[in-house]
Amino acid sequence: MPHTSAPSASTPRLTVRSWFVDGLTPDAPPPFAGNIPTSSLDFLTQLPTSGFACWVRGRSGLVGIGRRLRLRARGEDRFHDLARQWDELVAAAEVDDRVALMGSGLVGFSAIAFAADSGVDSVIDVPEYILGRRDGRVWLTHVGGDEDPTQPAAQSDELIAGLQLTPTPLRDQRIVSRAPGHVSPERFEEIVALAASRLRSPEAGERKIVLARDEVITAEDDIDVRTVLGRLNAEFPSTWTFLVAGLVGATPELLIGVEDGAVHSRVLAGTYRVQDDPEKEVARARAHLGGRKDSVEHSYAIDSLASTLGPVTEELHVDPEPHLLQLANVIHLASDAHGRLSTRADGSRISPFEVAHAVHPTAAVGGTPRARAMDLISQFEEMDRGRYAGPVGWVDGYGNGQFGIALRCGQLEERNRIRLFAGAGIMPDSEPESERRETDAKFAPMRSALGVDWSPDTSH
Numbered sequence: 001m002p003h004t005s006a007p008s009a010s011t012p013r014l015t016v017r018s019w020f021v022d023g024l025t026p027d028a029p030p031p032f033a034g035n036i037p038t039s040s041l042d043f044l045t046q047l048p049t050s051g052f053a054c055w056v057r058g059r060s061g062l063v064g065i066g067r068r069l070r071l072r073a074r075g076e077d078r079f080h081d082l083a084r085q086w087d088e089l090v091a092a093a094e095v096d097d098r099v100a101l102m103g104s105g106l107v108g109f110s111a112i113a114f115a116a117d118s119g120v121d122s123v124i125d126v127p128e129y130i131l132g133r134r135d136g137r138v139w140l141t142h143v144g145g146d147e148d149p150t151q152p153a154a155q156s157d158e159l160i161a162g163l164q165l166t167p168t169p170l171r172d173q174r175i176v177s178r179a180p181g182h183v184s185p186e187r188f189e190e191i192v193a194l195a196a197s198r199l200r201s202p203e204a205g206e207r208k209i210v211l212a213r214d215e216v217i218t219a220e221d222d223i224d225v226r227t228v229l230g231r232l233n234a235e236f237p238s239t240w241t242f243l244v245a246g247l248v249g250a251t252p253e254l255l256i257g258v259e260d261g262a263v264h265s266r267v268l269a270g271t272y273r274v275q276d277d278p279e280k281e282v283a284r285a286r287a288h289l290g291g292r293k294d295s296v297e298h299s300y301a302i303d304s305l306a307s308t309l310g311p312v313t314e315e316l317h318v319d320p321e322p323h324l325l326q327l328a329n330v331i332h333l334a335s336d337a338h339g340r341l342s343t344r345a346d347g348s349r350i351s352p353f354e355v356a357h358a359v360h361p362t363a364a365v366g367g368t369p370r371a372r373a374m375d376l377i378s379q380f381e382e383m384d385r386g387r388y389a390g391p392v393g394w395v396d397g398y399g400n401g402q403f404g405i406a407l408r409c410g411q412l413e414e415r416n417r418i419r420l421f422a423g424a425g426i427m428p429d430s431e432p433e434s435e436r437r438e439t440d441a442k443f444a445p446m447r448s449a450l451g452v453d454w455s456p457d458t459s460h
């Protein structure tokens with residue numbers, strides 16, 4: 001559906017300025033005085049302990065500081081509603097972008113609920129400041145509100161000074177409890193058994209469904225998300241580390257990236273649990289993932305991606321064979337897809353929200369066929385997934401954006417409490433205990449980044 005970009009009377013007129021900060025003079029305010037923090041840890045210590053957003057992979061990405069505004073949507077139309085509100089905001093903004101890279105100018109961080117009937121808002125957060133880093137260049141964006149007409153004239157140094165970054169050491173929280181959430185491990189095994197037997201029944205119309213469970217980690221005092229992000233970034237360098245509206249994690253799966261008209265996606269399905277050392281277990285993982293269950297499961301994910309990306313892309317190319325994606329805790333079957341964003345007959349561009357909407361939920365987090373799997377999830381899973389397994393990422397004002405699938409993550413519910421989520425693809429021959437162990441392996445990154453003292457059960 002094409003979006004009109006005419007701003008409504010209530011749309012704020014943001015004043016946006018982006019400029020490179022990697023060549024600043026020594027008299028610029030810290031931390032930009034000629035030496036940008038060079039390590040991610042160095043930079044994390046500059047951030048406030050809360051009130052920021054992040055989308056970082058390795059040394060590149062975007063960090064938002066403060067919040068200028070939040071756009072919200074719910075229900076079936078949440079993707080369209082967010083896209084419309086975003087387009088209006090972009091159309092009304094006054095932008096002075098001296099950087100002109102993907103992710104410069106106006107940027108919003110977004111996290112979208114998995115299910116249309118979720119009681120949780122889908123959001124776009126627009127920060128006051130955005131720090132970007134890409135291809136070795138570093139830039140800063142300031143987003144001023146329409147209440148402050150003096151902003152356009154402000155000097156870069158004044159804007160930077162307004163950031164008021166005061167380094168505080170990263171803290172470690174003391175974890176006091178790890179408790180089952182709405183779906184306990186025992187209940188998870190029961191619903192996996194029920195789902196698998198349903199998939200085996202001759203009249204079943206579904207071939208695969210993804211079921212998840214949750215657990216609640218409570219700390220003695222505030223959780224320092226900077227520490228969590230720093231550990232995830234260091235331990236899982238190939239993942240996208242994110243923090244949007246309290247949803248924090250490190251996903252290995254890119255739902256869609258739209259960059260300069262190019263669309264790409266990384267789909268995962270099929271999981272081997274690492275017992276000790278992923279390097280030494282590659283051959284075993286290859287043998288395990290070459291089995292029928294995982295290769296069929298993977299082919300469902302590819303088919304669903306190709307058929308849903310098809311209508312919004314041209315020249316779509318999907319890897320002919322999956323490759324192994326090796327992480328510290330699991331090894332996945334992975335396939336990459338590339339294409340070009342289609343152009344509409346009326347010349348308007350397709351927004352990253354629409355591309356995300358087209359492919360969400362993939363068979364990797366929903367199932368096959370999609371609509372029936374979603375019905376079964378709401379029937380079997382006794383919880384609201386919230387933003388877990390939904391799209392999480394960023395968009396800019398030029399039609400670029402990246403959305404990962406929010407996996408290996410948790411939602412902060414209180415300053416000292418976080419709900420973690422993990423799921424697994426259920427096939428007719430799934431074994432409940434093995435699927436439960438797979439979810440434990442998928443909880444592991446967040447548990448260890450939070451400092452939960454817990455040794456995983458590594459037996460297969």
Ligand SMILES: C=C(O[C@@H]1C=C(C(=O)O)C=C[C@H]1O)C(=O)O
Pocket residue numbers: 210212253268269270271332364365407408421422423424425426442
């Ligand atoms: C559902 C999750 O992971 C998904 C399910 C996978 C599987 O079943 O093999 C693999 C990767 C993800 O697409 C999760 O991490 O919570």
